[in-house]
Amino acid sequence: MxxxxxxxxxxxxxxxxxxxxxxxxxxxxxxxxxxxxxxxxxxxxxxxxxxxxxxxxxxxxxxxxxxxxxxxxxxxxxxxxxxxxxxxxxxxxxxxxxxxxxxxxxxxxxxxxxxxxxxxxxxxxxTLDIDIVGKSPSMGEIFKMVGRAGASDEPVLITGESGTGKEVIAKLIHRYSNRSDRPFIAINCAAIPSGLIESELFGYEKGAFTGADKPKKGKFLLADGGTIFLDEISEMSLEAQSKLLRVLQEMEVTPVGSSKTYSIDVRVISATNRDLIKLVAEGKFREDLFYRLSVIEIHIPPLRERKEDIPDLIELFSKQAMKKYGLKRGGFTKEAVEVMMNYDYPGNVRELKNIVNKLIALHRERPITPDLIPPKITGSEDFGGTDWRSGFVKEARSLILQNKKNIYVKMIEEAEKLVIQEVLKHTNGNISEAAKYLGIHRNTIHRKIEDLNISVNKL
Known part of the structure; x- marks a missing residue:
């Protein structure tokens, strides 16, 4: 060569x-x-x-x-x-x-x-006005993928935890595509009731249903020639998934209540914080739609796995906040940035931006020093005690910051599992003895062992 x-x-x-x-x-x-x-x-x-x-x-x-x-x-x-x-x-x-x-x-x-x-x-x-910077190896690979996606019209699936910046990456792909001068239309599938998703995506004619007093263009028609971003695609009902698949196959939409079909030219980018392959296996997401949407896949790692990006993000968000509030000086000291890098940010980039904005809004032109950083970042937060309740509060707050759903059920199940496991350990797996300690019937324990996937043999 x-x-x-x-x-x-x-x-x-x-x-x-x-x-x-x-x-x-x-x-x-x-x-x-x-x-x-x-x-x-x-x-x-x-x-x-x-x-x-x-x-x-x-x-x-x-x-x-x-x-x-x-x-x-x-x-x-x-x-x-x-x-x-x-x-x-x-x-x-x-x-x-x-x-x-x-x-x-x-x-x-x-x-x-x-x-x-x-x-x-x-x-x-x-030069971008988008909330993204990063010199970590993982972000370098993501920027490369953005370039590849920008040079193509193929569908893109962006995965990652809540708050990692999936919509930011979607906008970046659009910005560097040959559709950059056309519309970028974003829709949060989780925020729309299942009964309305079809009319939101494809539009409707006057009189199509009660309250439809005038026709409305759907998101796909509004995005014609440009890009449509389907956030939280995993929350779409199976019926809506079927209709979306047909639109992607034919590149045609028919508004609700209309007999007229419109040809469209739309680049589709979707995003999810869930495992679509697992949902496909569970029958909750169409396999054919998954393969249609995931021609190009981009995974955004959580901020805790690319902490070297935190200083640049803090600088970016600080400049944005200072401009917003008309400040001529301010920002984070080197020592404060080092402290900020020790936190795992369960809410990811979204949480980091929120913290930076709050601190600058509160302290204005005063330099942000380590003593001004919230206790939850420095690890000195007082949850009202050192007993098990403080751990519960901390976990609940963490799940809230991650925008998790069904928090009550998840935490109660986890608590049940831990308590039952500990008692069974103490009784060497004797369920009758465990029932006395727990104050519940042995049949209930048998059911909980199965429901909570507790392995008695490993206790």
Whole structure:
């Protein structure tokens, strides 16, 4: 395989040449990017390592032309810029990968070996007014996926816990797609009663039902030419799922109470915080609809798994809050940020933004120091006691912050399970003895063991 390296730093060129030759590549290096397009046309390399900011040329402009070649090489952008907008732009244009300087030699080797096994990639850019930053490896991969999705019209399924920013990613995909100048329509499927979801999605004619005193366009027609975002798709009823599937297959909608069908051109992005594969197995979600929606899948990890993104997020949210309140100074001290990084944020990015906004709104231009951070973040919160009740309160608050449903049932069941398990441990699995301690009938214990999935043998 042949590789060309375009970089105006001699050290970078020499290091890359040495590494690539050890990977059995034939290598040529160039300081100038002025004639890069012509050189690549003539040399027909397999791989091109291209600096994004050459002294006499724009690496992205070179990339645009090279990607149009019939026998285009795999282009790996290398750059001193670590901002995500450069990364996204490069990937959208068709770069195979984007490696910031100073780069890891092992990563270069991995990229080369991946290319040898044949791969591909794409992504996007520009200055954004969207609540997202992140330099963690996981966010880097997500930005790459955003670029790939932006270069396609295929349906996208975004998964992740509540508050991780699924709608933000959906907007980012739309922003960097060829539909960016068309509507982005979002709808929360969980917030609409099952009986109204069809009329909300597909619209209705006057007189279609009681209260329909004038016709209304559905979300799909409003999104025509653009993108529709179906949040909490897992909460849609099976009947509505069936109708949605038909619309996605035919790309046609018929408003409720109408005999007229409208052709539509809509890109569908859906999101859920639940396991759709599990719901499919349980018969609660259509398998054919799942495969229709999940052509491209993007999973957003919880904030506790990418804590290195917290400082940048705090800076972003602080600037937004200061602008909102007209403040000229303020924000978080380095020590305060370090404290903020020790918390797990069960409510994810949404919770972090809420905390930052509250602190700046409360303390205005005063620097946010560790002593101003809420006790629940620092771990010094007083729940009113150190007994088991404090743990219950803490768990309840955590579930509320995560927007969980059926909290009462979940917590009561968990409490029952723990109590029964402990008593059974004490009685060595003797259910009759356990019944005396618990004050309930032994038949009730048998039923609870089955309902709560308690393994007596492992006690």
């Amino acid at each position: 042949k590789a060309l390296v375009f970089d105006d730093e001699r050290t970078i060129r020499n290091v890359l040449k040495k590494v690539l030759m050890k990977e059995d590549l034939t290598v040529k290096t160039y300081e100038s990017g002025k004639d890069a397009v012509q050189i690549i046309q003539e040399e027909l390399p397999d791989i091109v390592f291209l600096d994004i900011s050459l002294g006499d040329a724009d690496g992205l402009e070179i990339l645009k032309q090279v990607i149009g070649f019939e026998n285009k090489p795999y282009v790996v952008m290398i750059s001193g810029h670590n901002e995500y907008n450069y990364l996204i732009e490069a990937m959208k244009l068709g770069a195979y990968d984007y490696i910031p300087k100073p780069f890891d030699i092992e990563r270069i080797r991995k990229v080369v070996n991946d290319i040898k096994k044949i791969a591909g990639a794409q992504t996007v850019s520009e």
